[in-house]
Amino acid sequence: MEHFLPVEYQLLIEPQNGIHKINDFLACNQHMIEYYNDRKNHIHDRFEPLLSTNDGIEMYGQDFGEEVYENDITYPFIHKYSQVIALYSVLEVTVEKTSRLIEIVIESNIKLHDIKKDKGVVKYRSFLNKSYGIKFPEKTNEFIAEFIQIRNALVHSNGVIKKIACVKTKYVLIDNKTITDIDNAYIVNSCNEIIYLFHSIGRQIIEITGVRTDGFFCPKYEK
DSSP states (O other): OOBOOOHHHHHHHOTHHHHHHHHHHHHHHHHHHHHHHHHHHHHHHHHTTTTSSHHHHHHHHHHHHHHHHIIIIIHHHHHHHHHHHHHHHHHHHHHHHHHHHHHHHSOOSOOGGGOOSOOHHHHHHHHHHHHHOOOOOHHHHHHHHHHHHHHHHHHHSTTBOSOGGGOOOTTEEEETTEEEEEOHHHHHHHHHHHHHHHHHHHHHHHHHTOBOOTTTOOGGGOO
8 A cells, every 4th residue: 555645744755855966966076076177277377487487486386386286185175075074964864854754654663762772874774674674775885884984084083084994995095094085986986875775765665665755766776
């Protein structure tokens, strides 16, 4: 039997909203890559005549090097740092809304407040699994563990990874257990993992509970 949520609930639960946000992150990240590439060209064009002589190199060489470093390393890292934190927020809010609104529609002996050991995304993953048998895809669980460690390091400990064994990606540079840079590929891969997760949860919700979340469900990710 299919369950249809009241319109006000359907609008809240619609995980497609989360997918739209993730796609916005992908577009924004591509825009920032192009922006910094263009800015780098402008820096080179501006300094080229100034560095054409030995005197010019001595006078402006350090300024040129500092601007290039800020453009290539400092500013992009700040952008990617913020993207990781914001991506986690979209992930957490989406699975939280899904858990709370599914809880309203489908009665279960297990409630969200019963999951006391875990918190954040892990709490909602446990709730969905224990109450309705809705599971995060196996391929995303390693990503989730890693993503949480990277996000927590950036938010709580100035980039220091607490559980370094969870972080296996080659796209996050770590020196002495501290994040020193994040490759653009990590942002793209994270977005794709989260979209895959959202589609999988949506498919399971409609199959297991009968709650219609058409915007969340995508047959492309049935396997």
